[in-house]
Amino acid sequence: xxxxSTLFWLVVVSTTGFAMFAxxxxxxxxxxxxxxxxxxxxxxxxxxxxxxxxWAYLTxxxxxDEMNRRHLSLGPIATRQLRTTLTDIPLRAAAPVAxxxxxxxxxxxxxxxxPPTILASTxxxxxxxxxxxxxELAKPVSTKTLAKPVPPRRPRSLDELIAQVAASR
Amino acid sequence: xxIAAQRFDDNPCRPRHFKPPPCVxxxxxxxxxxxxxxxxxxxxxxxxxxxxxxxxxxxxxxxIVAVGGSTAESQIGRLRIAPAPVPSHADIVDRNGNVLxxxxxxxxxxxxxxxxxxxxxxTRKLVKVFPNLGAAEVYAKLTSSKSFxxxxxxxxxxxxxSVNQLGIPGLEFEREERRxxxxxxxxxxxxxxxxxxxAGFAGVERALDGVLxxxxxxxxxxxxxxxxxxxxxxxxxxxxxxxxxxxGGLIMDVNSGEILAMASLPDFDPNHPAAPDPEHPAISLADxxxxxITLGVYELGSIFKIFTVAMALDAGTSTTSSTYDASHPIRIxxxxxxxxxxxxxxxxxxxxxxxxxxxxxARMAAAVGGQKQKEFLGRLGLLEAPKIExxxxxxxxxxxxxxxxxxxxxxxxxxxxxxxxxFATAAAALVNGGFxxxxxLVKLPAGSAPRGQQVISAKxxxxxxxxxxxxxxxxxxxxAAAPGYLVGGKTGTAEKVxxxxxxxxxLLSSFVGVFPINDPKYLILAMVDEPHxxxxxHGYATGGWTAAPAISRIVxxxxxxxxxxxxxxxxxxVQRALMVESLQGKRIEAY
Numbered sequence: 001x002x003x004x005s006t007l008f009w010l011v012v013v014s015t016t017g018f019a020m021f022a023x024x025x026x027x028x029x030x031x032x033x034x035x036x037x038x039x040x041x042x043x044x045x046x047x048x049x050x051x052x053x054x055w056a057y058l059t060x061x062x063x064x065d066e067m068n069r070r071h072l073s074l075g076p077i078a079t080r081q082l083r084t085t086l087t088d089i090p091l092r093a094a095a096p097v098a099x100x101x102x103x104x105x106x107x108x109x110x111x112x113x114x115p116p117t118i119l120a121s122t123x124x125x126x127x128x129x130x131x132x133x134x135x136e137l138a139k140p141v142s143t144k145t146l147a148k149p150v151p152p153r154r155p156r157s158l159d160e161l162i163a164q165v166a167a168s169r
Numbered sequence: 170x171x172i173a174a175q176r177f178d179d180n181p182c183r184p185r186h187f188k189p190p191p192c193v194x195x196x197x198x199x200x201x202x203x204x205x206x207x208x209x210x211x212x213x214x215x216x217x218x219x220x221x222x223x224x225x226x227x228x229x230x231x232x233i234v235a236v237g238g239s240t241a242e243s244q245i246g247r248l249r250i251a252p253a254p255v256p257s258h259a260d261i262v263d264r265n266g267n268v269l270x271x272x273x274x275x276x277x278x279x280x281x282x283x284x285x286x287x288x289x290x291x292t293r294k295l296v297k298v299f300p301n302l303g304a305a306e307v308y309a310k311l312t313s314s315k316s317f318x319x320x321x322x323x324x325x326x327x328x329x330x331s332v333n334q335l336g337i338p339g340l341e342f343e344r345e346e347r348r349x350x351x352x353x354x355x356x357x358x359x360x361x362x363x364x365x366x367x368a369g370f371a372g373v374e375r376a377l378d379g380v381l382x383x384x385x386x387x388x389x390x391x392x393x394x395x396x397x398x399x400x401x402x403x404x405x406x407x408x409x410x411x412x413x414x415x416x417g418g419l420i421m422d423v424n425s426g427e428i429l430a431m432a433s434l435p436d437f438d439p440n441h442p443a444a445p446d447p448e449h450p451a452i453s454l455a456d457x458x459x460x461x462i463t464l465g466v467y468e469l470g471s472i473f474k475i476f477t478v479a480m481a482l483d484a485g486t487s488t489t490s491s492t493y494d495a496s497h498p499i500r501i502x503x504x505x506x507x508x509x510x511x512x513x514x515x516x517x518x519x520x521x522x523x524x525x526x527x528x529x530x531a532r533m534a535a536a537v538g539g540q541k542q543k544e545f546l547g548r549l550g551l552l553e554a555p556k557i558e559x560x561x562x563x564x565x566x567x568x569x570x571x572x573x574x575x576x577x578x579x580x581x582x583x584x585x586x587x588x589x590x591x592f593a594t595a596a597a598a599l600v601n602g603g604f605x606x607x608x609x610l611v612k613l614p615a616g617s618a619p620r621g622q623q624v625i626s627a628k629x630x631x632x633x634x635x636x637x638x639x640x641x642x643x644x645x646x647x648x649a650a651a652p653g654y655l656v657g658g659k660t661g662t663a664e665k666v667x668x669x670x671x672x673x674x675x676l677l678s679s680f681v682g683v684f685p686i687n688d689p690k691y692l693i694l695a696m697v698d699e700p701h702x703x704x705x706x707h708g709y710a711t712g713g714w715t716a717a718p719a720i721s722r723i724v725x726x727x728x729x730x731x732x733x734x735x736x737x738x739x740x741x742x743v744q745r746a747l748m749v750e751s752l753q754g755k756r757i758e759a760y
Contacts, residue, residue: 061398
């Protein structure tokens with residue numbers, strides 16, 4: 001008759017044996033996976049290296065210049081295209097339309113036909129040759145508006161506009 | 170009867186004379202039987218265990234076969250691999266991280282002919298993948314008696330994949346590395362090239378070979394690829410416009426000594442250094458490999474006058490209002506020093522620089538004296554080989570005995586030959602407040618620019634900036650002007666030495682420009698080797714007609730990239746900042 005202790009040990013041995021093998025196989029498969037991942041990483045690193053070199057080759061200045069010439073025709077930024085200070089940037093014409101409308105009326109009699117279009121043409125486009133034109137244009141306009149009691153002074157710069165908005169609240 | 174006795178009796182083949190041995194144990198009940206029972210139990214248990222193990226094995230087999238617990242692919246991981254290979258040399262990148270040189274894996278294909286089963290079939294397949302290989306040659310290799318033959322070196326990843334797809338046994342890959350230069354000739358002289366085993370043969374590759382081997386991170390150079398391209402393109406344009414033999418140039422940050430671009434033309438493709446230039450097959454390899462900026466020593470001519478003027482102002486022998494008689498040529502020994510398009514009158518110091526008067530410069534230098542001149546040029550590093558991170562540098566040539574005639578000729582850039590790099594380094598010190606900063610090709614961390622050695626006073630430096638602005642505003646360098654960017658500079662036109670004489674037709678025209686001159690940031694040097702006059706230049710091939718327009722174009726192209734804000738040149742602040750007191754109120758005669 002099998003003793004109870006023998007049976008117990010038998011069960012213990014087989015369980016630990018099974019567990020050991022299970023763990024061993026688990027570790028092996030994990031190691032396999034690790035190896036696979038490492039190999040994949042190495043392959044990926046190599047792929048990245050060659051991709052980087054290829055990217056550098058495809059984006060070399062010579063190619064970009066050639067493609068620009070073919071598709072975009074962009075040139076170097078000319079000095080006159082640059083606005084270096086905030087005050088150089090003309091304000092958009094649409095915002096101060098309501099304010100300036102009476103001024104136009106002073107300058108040109110046909111009031112009704114005047115509003116936004118004329119203003120846009122006088123203020124908005126800055127001819128490339130004279131970057132400061134817009135700012136200069138703004139001056140007489142603002143003094144004339146000051147003479148009238150109704151509208152606030154037309155802001156000459158973005159900072160001034162922000163200050164005005166802040167004050168009105 | 171016992172079991173044993175029965176067996177003997179039952180056996181029909183039992184020899185009749187054989188009697189069972191008398192010693193056979195007669196098993197009866199008792200301890201003996203118990204032992205036998207225990208044995209049986211043990212056998213049973215052992216057998217059961219074996220059965221269990223076999224059952225496990227059988228189950229596993231069923232799992233593998235039926236359930237597909239293990240495929241061939243799942244076994245790939247079990248192939249142990251070498252640790253991730255580190256490239257033998259670090260990459261080289263520009264200051265913005267653009268790759269200038271990279272080490273790529275490029276496997277080479279070899280065959281073991283002894284393992285090749287069907288050489289004919291293998292040849293056919295290989296030639297399909299590599300159309301450049303000759304079928305006969307490949308076949309001969311595959312049928313040779315050796316056990317190792319190269320089929321093709323340095324395969325691309327696509328080629329390697331295709332060969333793997335062929336699945337021909339006996340073909341193997343050898344892992345090799347290859348240095349690749351994506352920008353080809355653009356940075357050839359600076360970056361250099363490598364030979365077999367990726368050993369550096371020229372440029373940074375050679376001088377910093379040890380550093381590149383040790384590093385894992387890319388080495389960041391001070392070069393800016395965009396600027397390099399612009400400089401390279403404009404120099405090529407000058408060569409084409411004036412059918413020149415060659416050209417060289419550099420762009421330097423005057424406040425840190427970093428070289429942002431450096432080019433020497435004609436150049437070579439570092440990927441195939443020995444291959445002839447397909448566009449200009451006549452240009453020799455030696456000429457293309459020659460770095461005019463660091464390895465060439467030249468008598469640079471009039472651009473040297475900035476040193477003469479700075480020396481005289483710094484020594485106190487001249488002020489900006491001093492005048493020198495330039496009405497007659499100077500005869501000294503067998504030399505005659507004359508002016509090219511001279512004014513034939515007494516000239517002030519600003520005028521000497523503006524109109525590039527040899528006579529005036531010679532007189533200024535003579536007033537300072539040869540000893541001081543030698544000491545001054547030595548202080549600016551012009552009497553020693555330039556120190557930079559490439560090994561292709563040349564020693565300057567200067568007279569062993571510094572006589573008065575040498576003093577006078579050196580005043581306008583003849584008699585001393587220096588590398589354009591040394592010149593630019595010294596010129597930067599004249600405008601940046603007087604600090605001589607070592608030129609470097611390696612990017613400096615932000616804010617870590619060296620202090621530099623003070624070689625001239627800050628006041629002299631300020632005066633030099635104003636005088637150099639005059640040259641561009643009214644003098645010989647008007648074509649270098651770039652609207653809004655306040656270029657200052659100096660033209661130079663030197664006659665090249667041919668044998669024992671100066672050759673009048675062989676010029677070395679140059680221009681050194683600095684912008685914005687009111688707060689110098691960048692120095693540009695352009696040098697043209699043997700330009701020929703064209704129709705647009707009205708028969709001139711001088712620095713003011715060849716190199717100066719290139720400087721103007723370069724400034725206009727690079728200033729927006731460098732974030733230099735254009736200014737209104739006629740604004741009172743600018744005018745005041747660049748005003749030369751001694752010329753105030755006087756009419757400045759155009760050159």
